[in-house]
Amino acid sequence: MAQIHMTRNGLEALKKELQQLKSVDRPAIIEAIAEARAQGDLSENAEYESAKEKQGFIEGRLADIEAKISQAEVIDPANLKAEGRCVFGATIELEDLDTEKKSTFQIVGDDESSIKDNKISINSPLAKALIGKEAGDVVEFESPGGIKSFDILRVLYI
The missing domain is CATH 3.10.50.30 (Transcription elongation factor, GreA/GreB, C-terminal domain)
Incomplete structure (x- = not known):
C-alpha cells in the first residue's frame, strides 16, 4: 500500500475532520433520516432522499479519510x-x-x-x-x- 506524504498539520486536520464527521455530522444525518421516515410514504419523500444522499456522502468521506490516515507518512x-x-x-x-x-x-x-x-x-x-x-x-x-x-x-x- 502506497504511503501518503503529509505534514503533521495536515494529519491533524484530517483527524479533526474525521472526528467532526463521526461525532456531529453522522448523528445529525441519522436523526434527519429518522424524521423523514416518520413522515410516512418514502417513495415521494424528498427530505428522505436528500438525507440518504447526504448520508452516502458522509460515509464515503469517512472511508476516504480513514484510508488516508492509515496510509499517512508524516514528514517533518x-x-x-x-x-x-x-x-x-x-x-x-x-x-x-x-x-x-x-x-x-x-x-x-x-x-x-x-x-x-x-x-x-x-x-x-x-x-x-x-x-x-x-x-x-x-x-x-x-x-x-x-x-x-x-x-x-x-x-x-x-
Missing part, C-alpha cells in the same frame, strides 16, 4: 537533512522575477494544498520546479499564464 522538514534544499514540508520565500513581488509557500501533500493558505501541492508545477533547489537558485516553470521565473530567497524548515 525540521528532521530532514535537507541542507538548505527545497523539500516536502519546506517553506520557501520567492521573488517573481517579472513583477518583483515576494511570496511565501509551503510544499505539502495534495490534500493539504490551499492557495489561500499559501500551501502548494508537491505535485504542482511550481513545487516540482522547486524540489532540490536552494536559496539563490532561479526556477522556471510553465504556469497557465506562460513561463514564470522565481528567485528562491529563503528556504525554511518550520
Whole structure:
C-alpha cells in the first residue's frame, strides 16, 4: 500500500475532520433520516432522499479519510537533512522575477494544498520546479499564464 506524504498539520486536520464527521455530522444525518421516515410514504419523500444522499456522502468521506490516515507518512522538514534544499514540508520565500513581488509557500501533500493558505501541492508545477533547489537558485516553470521565473530567497524548515 502506497504511503501518503503529509505534514503533521495536515494529519491533524484530517483527524479533526474525521472526528467532526463521526461525532456531529453522522448523528445529525441519522436523526434527519429518522424524521423523514416518520413522515410516512418514502417513495415521494424528498427530505428522505436528500438525507440518504447526504448520508452516502458522509460515509464515503469517512472511508476516504480513514484510508488516508492509515496510509499517512508524516514528514517533518525540521528532521530532514535537507541542507538548505527545497523539500516536502519546506517553506520557501520567492521573488517573481517579472513583477518583483515576494511570496511565501509551503510544499505539502495534495490534500493539504490551499492557495489561500499559501500551501502548494508537491505535485504542482511550481513545487516540482522547486524540489532540490536552494536559496539563490532561479526556477522556471510553465504556469497557465506562460513561463514564470522565481528567485528562491529563503528556504525554511518550520
